[in-house]
Amino acid sequence: MEQLFQWLQNSPLGAAVRMQGDLFPILETIHVISITATVGCIVIMDLRLVGLVWTKRSVGRVIGDALPVVWIGFVIALISGFALFASHAVNYWRDSWFVWKFVFMAMAFVNQLVFHIITGKDLHSWKASFQLPVSAKVAGAVSLALWIAIVACGRMIGFTMDV
Amino acid sequence: MPSSLHDFCLWVEKTNLSMFVKTNEWVVPTLQTIHILCVAIIMSSIVMITLRIVGLIGKDESVQAFAARFLPWIWYTIPALAIGGLLQISAEPERSLMNKIFQLKMVLLVAAMGGTIFLGRKISASAAAAAGDAVAPAVNQVQVRLIGVAVFVLWIAIIVAGRWIAYAVGL
Ligand code: HEM
Ligand code: HEM
Numbered sequence: 001m002e003q004l005f006q007w008l009q010n011s012p013l014g015a016a017v018r019m020q021g022d023l024f025p026i027l028e029t030i031h032v033i034s035i036t037a038t039v040g041c042i043v044i045m046d047l048r049l050v051g052l053v054w055t056k057r058s059v060g061r062v063i064g065d066a067l068p069v070v071w072i073g074f075v076i077a078l079i080s081g082f083a084l085f086a087s088h089a090v091n092y093w094r095d096s097w098f099v100w101k102f103v104f105m106a107m108a109f110v111n112q113l114v115f116h117i118i119t120g121k122d123l124h125s126w127k128a129s130f131q132l133p134v135s136a137k138v139a140g141a142v143s144l145a146l147w148i149a150i151v152a153c154g155r156m157i158g159f160t161m162d163v
Numbered sequence: 164m165p166s167s168l169h170d171f172c173l174w175v176e177k178t179n180l181s182m183f184v185k186t187n188e189w190v191v192p193t194l195q196t197i198h199i200l201c202v203a204i205i206m207s208s209i210v211m212i213t214l215r216i217v218g219l220i221g222k223d224e225s226v227q228a229f230a231a232r233f234l235p236w237i238w239y240t241i242p243a244l245a246i247g248g249l250l251q252i253s254a255e256p257e258r259s260l261m262n263k264i265f266q267l268k269m270v271l272l273v274a275a276m277g278g279t280i281f282l283g284r285k286i287s288a289s290a291a292a293a294a295g296d297a298v299a300p301a302v303n304q305v306q307v308r309l310i311g312v313a314v315f316v317l318w319i320a321i322i323v324a325g326r327w328i329a330y331a332v333g334l
Contacts, residue, residue, distance in 0.1 A: 018241060025327065065221050069211075155195050
């Protein structure tokens with residue numbers, strides 16, 4: 001693994017992000033803009049799923065409004081995050097906050113997948129007044145907690161990583 | 164001129180609050196995490212409103228309903244951003260207060276808040292006009308779209324400035 005990351009760090013991409021003027025801050029800014037859009041839209045869906053707010057609009061519609069932004073933002077976060085990662089790949093890999101960020105992200109995906117396949121398989125027939133099953137509320141709450149943790153881990157990297 | 168601001172910074176640095184934020188390692192990362200989460204709420208709210216205004220999502224519902232659902236969240240979050248931001252500043256006042264990008268961010272924030280209020284009013288006015296209220300001023304959709312996109316750009320500019328404070332220290 002370390003060898004692969006060493007190679008990535010030495011690659012033209014890694015070298016450019018590490019050394020070329022403002023490239024790192026520019027990518028970091030793009031990362032922050034995309035993750036705030038993505039996480040914010042996830043929060044919107046989760047809060048609706050927990051049943052706390054906006055109960056006049058059905059869960060399916062709220063998800064329909066927010067999900068496209070989640071995915072577009074995520075792809076941009078992935079690309080910008082990967083480029084940032086390439087600049088100091090070995091050190092990021094050694095930073096436990098960085099690793100936890102991905103563990104939590106994997107958990108969030110599993111949670112989302114389980115929700116869509118099992119609990120929410122007939123989501124689009126849920127009316128706004130539909131009494132949400134407990135399992136849906138739990139899925140929303142778990143997602144909320146995981147994404148808060150992911151943001152915290154992402155922000156911690158800069159404080160703990162030794163470059 | 165900067166000398167009085169400089170003196171103010173020196174005074175802030177000696178307060179107990181500043182000492183607390185500086186000496187407890189967990190405080191600044193926690194404040195920054197909350198700051199980013201609050202930015203996420205503002206960002207997603209304004210994205211939802213803007214996408215509805217330009218007609219990309221939620222066409223089964225009115226623009227006004229979208230604005231009513233998401234605009235309040237912008238106002239709920241700004242106080243949290245202001246308090247958290249000021250706490251961070253208390254630790255290192257010069258880093259922000261004497262920072263050109265931070266000053267720009269505050270100007271942009273005032274502009275974005277004003278723009279958001281204006282947008283809310285225009286949306287209500289255009290809804291009233293559409294409902295056939297004779298006294299309501301005529302507001303066309305193009306106007307609401309232009310204002311919506313301009314306000315969206317202002318909020319993005321604040322995020323760029325916020326992230327750039329760290330790269331403009333001492334410039
Ligand atoms: C939507 C998913 C993601 C979220 C919510 C997220 C969250 C964050 C946050 C909050 C920061 C701190 C930003 C700052 O304040 O400057 C950050 C930085 C970073 N992220 Fe992400 N991230 C995501 C995806 C990714 C991915 C997929 C990668 C890598 C492939 C990645 C790699 C990085 C790197 C390298 C940094 C810079 C850390 C530093 O040096 O300070 N991120 N992320
Ligand atoms: C009065 C209100 C606010 C104050 C006093 C404030 C203050 C601060 C401070 C002190 C920082 C840390 C900068 C550094 O030392 O590097 C910061 C970062 C930041 N702020 Fe604000 N802020 C406020 C409102 C906002 C708003 C409304 C937004 C966006 C909508 C925003 C977006 C950001 C962003 C994106 C960062 C960088 C976060 C990071 O990557 O860690 N701020 N702010």
